[in-house]
Each structure stands twice: as C-alpha cells, then as structure tokens.
Amino acid sequence: MINPLFQNKFPFSANYFSELLSLVFENKREFPQALIFEGADTKMQYLFSLELARILNCIGDKSSNCDCINCKWIKTHSHPAINNVSEIHFKGEGDESKTVISAKQAREIEKALMLSSDYHRFFIFFSSGEKEYDPFELMDFQNLNYSTDINYSFNPLNYGTFHQTTPNALLKSIEEPPKRTTFIFLTKSREEILPTIVSRCQVFKLSGLREKIDYSNIATMFSLYPNFGYKDAFDISQNFQNYIKENNEILENVLNKMLVYLMELLKQNLSMNDKIKRDIAIINDAIKHKKANMNDKIILDTMFLRMARGY
Ligand SMILES: [Zn+2]
Numbered sequence: 001m002i003n004p005l006f007q008n009k010f011p012f013s014a015n016y017f018s019e020l021l022s023l024v025f026e027n028k029r030e031f032p033q034a035l036i037f038e039g040a041d042t043k044m045q046y047l048f049s050l051e052l053a054r055i056l057n058c059i060g061d062k063s064s065n066c067d068c069i070n071c072k073w074i075k076t077h078s079h080p081a082i083n084n085v086s087e088i089h090f091k092g093e094g095d096e097s098k099t100v101i102s103a104k105q106a107r108e109i110e111k112a113l114m115l116s117s118d119y120h121r122f123f124i125f126f127s128s129g130e131k132e133y134d135p136f137e138l139m140d141f142q143n144l145n146y147s148t149d150i151n152y153s154f155n156p157l158n159y160g161t162f163h164q165t166t167p168n169a170l171l172k173s174i175e176e177p178p179k180r181t182t183f184i185f186l187t188k189s190r191e192e193i194l195p196t197i198v199s200r201c202q203v204f205k206l207s208g209l210r211e212k213i214d215y216s217n218i219a220t221m222f223s224l225y226p227n228f229g230y231k232d233a234f235d236i237s238q239n240f241q242n243y244i245k246e247n248n249e250i251l252e253n254v255l256n257k258m259l260v261y262l263m264e265l266l267k268q269n270l271s272m273n274d275k276i277k278r279d280i281a282i283i284n285d286a287i288k289h290k291k292a293n294m295n296d297k298i299i300l301d302t303m304f305l306r307m308a309r310g311y
Helices: 004-009 011-025 042-057 069-075 103-114 139-143 166-175 216-221 230-246 251-268 270-291 296-309
Strands: 034-038 082-085 121-125 181-187 202-205
Touching (some): 011 042, 034 042, 042 082, 042 139, 082 103, 103 166, 216 251, 230 251, 230 296, 251 296, 270 296
Parallel strands (some): 034 181, 121 181
16 A cells, blocks of 8 residues: 555554554544654655555555546645645635744635545645755655656744644644544654644654765764875774764764765765775675674774775
8 A cells, every 4th residue: 555665764654554544444443633743854754644645535446556536636736635734835815924824724724624525635734935846856756656746845844834823723623623634744853843733643753764864974074084094093983983972873873874975975986986885895894793782982993994994
C-alpha cells in the first residue's frame, strides 16, 4: 500500500501506518482525526500525508501506481477533499491575511465540514509562500509519480504561522470532526505548536535513517581538508571529539555526515577523486570500528591519521 520510498525515509511510521490502514479497511479501527508530524523535512511529511490521503480515498488496488480517479486527482494536486491550509492556501473570500493562517480560515473549514462528503477529507497545515518552480527540489514528488506542477514552498509550522485567534477557532473542528476527516500539522517539533492543539493530536516523529543531512558543522571543522598533515590530525580529532560532547552527538551520526560531505566533495572536485575515494573507504572502516565498540577517541585519531598519511 504505502510506497516503499517511505519505508526507507520513515521506517517506523511507514510500518505503523501500514498496519493501521489495514485495520481501518477491516473496520477494526478509525483513522486518527488529528495528527502532528514532526521532523526536519516538511516536504517529505507533506508527501507522506498525501500518500495516506491517497490510500484512504483510493477506489482501486491502493498500490502506488494505481490510476483510479482519486489517486489521479491526488497525484495532480486537484482532489476536492484534500486541502492545503497555509498562509496562502484555503483563503476564504475577503480574507486579506497573507502572513498568517487566520481565524477566518478556521471558520471556512468549519463551514466546509458542515457539508457532507463521500471522501476521506484531509486538511494539511503547513507554512507556505510563493516560490519559483524548482524541478530539483521537487524530485521527491517525481519519484512518487506526483505532479511537480507546484509553485509554493513547504515550511514547518511554528507559533508565528497561526494568528493568535486561530487555534481556538480550530478546536471545535479538530475535536468533533465528521467521520472520515483528518487534520495534519507539519512541524519541526511539537514545541512549535500551541499545547491546546498538541493535546488533541497524535504526534509522530517522521525522521528516519535517511533524513536530509545537515553537514555544515562538519564542513567547518573539516575546513583544512584535504590539506592537513600528520601534525594536524590530532587537533582535528580533538575538535570532533569536543563537538560530539558539546552537541550530545553520537559518533555514528558524525561519521555518516562526514561520508555525505565527502561524497558531495567528490561530485565537485574531479581532480582529487582518488584521494577522496580513499578517505571515504577510511571513514567506512571507522564506522566498522565503532560497530565493534572501539573507543571514540581511538577511532577518530586513527581515522584522521590515516587520512593525513594517505593510506
Ligand atoms: Zn487508486
């Protein structure tokens, strides 16, 4: 049912929702009426929301390449029951607010819910603005066979996204929606959303093994690369050890970030290909050493020394 791409991205949630959807289709469970997805990748959270909406509305075989009318509509962002709600989406007539999700929008939702619907309705809340079409950024949509015809951005909700009167106006809809209605709030962390809303939602952490990696700190600490010598190796190792301590990091994560950083470099620096490839192998050795429970300091010292020596 759920596209395997999500199994890679969010293994826990993908499995959880697969199970849940099976129970929903057997009429053993209701699908939740209010969800919060928290994590770093709002666009992927959005796609996961659409995927759930697609499966709940599908009248075909529910597979990711189903082309029933509902799947088609959702994949082309034109399904009448799947609603984006943001600073620029789902604005009622005469609503001039452009920088917040307004209380008027909450009332529009309430009005919409008074009409009956044959569909499982979704209201997906995120922060958004107008944006140039960017095919590179929309590659995840393409990989899932969704239309990339999108000119708005996907940003996480925070306190500022809602007008201060909006959450109260929303509560009734969230608490007692008609059957087959789901509200989803996309955010980095539940801390960014008013507790009155959080307390009415089930919260899922949508972060997985392949969450987009921010390696900017790594790049800074590793700025000497590849021009560092034997003598620098211990200093660099010490910097990384401090970083791990100060940021409550774990060595595996840091090594993975280094791998990603070097792979990016590899794409850009054709002249140093052999050196970078060798160092990628050295990092992979370090990951093995960590798995064998070697001490962090020894792993890092050895790794940077080997890089400095070149073997
Ligand atoms: Zn379908």
